Amino acid sequence: MNILITDLVDDLFIDLLKENNIKYKYDTTTSYEEVLRQIHLFDGLVVRNRLKIDANFLNKAKNLKFIGRYGSGMESIDIGKASELNIQCFNSAAGNANAVAEHVLGMLLYLFKNIHKSSLKLHDLKWERELNRGLEIENKTIGIIGFGNTGSAFAEKLMKFKCEIIAYDKYKSGFQNDIIKESDMKTIYEKCDIISFHVPLSQETNYFLNSEFISKMKKPFYILNTSRGKVVSNKALVAGLKSNKILGAGLDVIENENSSFSNITVDKNLNYLLSCDNVILTPHIAGLSKESNKKLSTVLIDKILELK
Missing domain, CATH: 3.40.50.720 (NAD(P)-binding Rossmann-like Domain)
Known part of the structure; x- marks a missing residue:
């Protein structure tokens, strides 16, 4: 399993990936176009809301098996297209x-x-x-x-x-x-x-x-x-x-x-x-607590491990 992480996540999530021997690339600054050029190398994607995961993106993700949302809202992901391509999509909403x-x-x-x-x-x-x-x-x-x-x-x-x-x-x-x-x-x-x-x-x-x-x-x-x-x-x-x-x-x-x-x-x-x-x-902070950041990590890693 090889995962691309495009948004900020808690250090605990990275530690859990390492503990479970899951390969990853952590890149929170690369542009949409640059991610498109490398997305075929990954079978997993972890996102928040920095990038729009649209039909064009998904069509180029030839080996992608899942998209995990670090958080709750899925509106930045074209769920319909992902389903058509048999890409599983899930969030970690229970965490916050x-x-x-x-x-x-x-x-x-x-x-x-x-x-x-x-x-x-x-x-x-x-x-x-x-x-x-x-x-x-x-x-x-x-x-x-x-x-x-x-x-x-x-x-x-x-x-x-x-x-x-x-x-x-x-x-x-x-x-x-x-x-x-x-x-x-x-x-x-x-x-x-x-x-x-x-x-x-x-x-x-x-x-x-x-x-x-x-x-x-x-x-x-x-x-x-x-x-x-x-x-x-x-x-x-x-x-x-x-x-x-x-x-x-x-x-x-x-x-x-x-x-x-x-x-x-x-x-x-x-x-x-x-x-x-x-x-x-308030500035969209309801789900942002020090505790929830840890919980999001554990909820998401558990869902990823089910696919391993």
């Missing part, structure tokens, strides 16, 4: 699910307890108690859209908060228990105080939250997004905030990100979101 779940919970608490707003006021020496009276998660209805690794991990975190947890997943069922209830979108629209997105980016989920989604929500609500930026339309989000139909937002991802998540473009919608004290934005 806990980190994401903790981050979502943190954003929700930050919003409900006015931590961001009150802290900024204190920087101006304004001690405002009553103006920062917060909310409790208890007795709220939280809708989780997407019940994979991160959605289910977030639900587990919420189970002690005495709130109602309902979850919708178009491609998954049978996960209901005494506390977490399987749901449909109609019920989510009717009942939820909080919506949290945990879906991959696809044609189906692009702008999942749009003006139509917002209009269907029976109550004003909070939105949380740690999946992919383009799951939420900034235009619709801004309109929802201005109309008070959306009460606040916690966003770790935003549609202004570039494909490698290394930068953002600034526009009027982003500037508006940055000006709101009921909007929290």
Whole structure:
């Protein structure tokens, strides 16, 4: 087995490759064109989001048997073409699910307890108690859209908060228990105080939250997004905030990100979101913890060893 690694990975992953006598080339700077010239030499590829693994790339990967995603999102890989060429594709999403779940919970608490707003006021020496009276998660209805690794991990975190947890997943069922209830979108629209997105980016989920989604929500609500930026339309989000139909937002991802998540473009919608004290934005870091980097390595190596 000979693996090409095109993005940064934790040292543990390299150590595990060595321990299991797997040959590898670790190259995080070579361009797309240069990788194309050598990809035929490898039967395994480990990526994040630096390169677009498109049909052209895959057609030149004559000996490639698998593509392992160091992380979760697979949108940079042409999965359909890979399947056509019998190239297995898998991720290591279980490795950072806990980190994401903790981050979502943190954003929700930050919003409900006015931590961001009150802290900024204190920087101006304004001690405002009553103006920062917060909310409790208890007795709220939280809708989780997407019940994979991160959605289910977030639900587990919420189970002690005495709130109602309902979850919708178009491609998954049978996960209901005494506390977490399987749901449909109609019920989510009717009942939820909080919506949290945990879906991959696809044609189906692009702008999942749009003006139509917002209009269907029976109550004003909070939105949380740690999946992919383009799951939420900034235009619709801004309109929802201005109309008070959306009460606040916690966003770790935003549609202004570039494909490698290394930068953002600034526009009027982003500037508006940055000006709101009921909007929290973080730079796509929910899954980035010191612990998750190790977990991603062990999850991915286990999947690779199954193919050895």
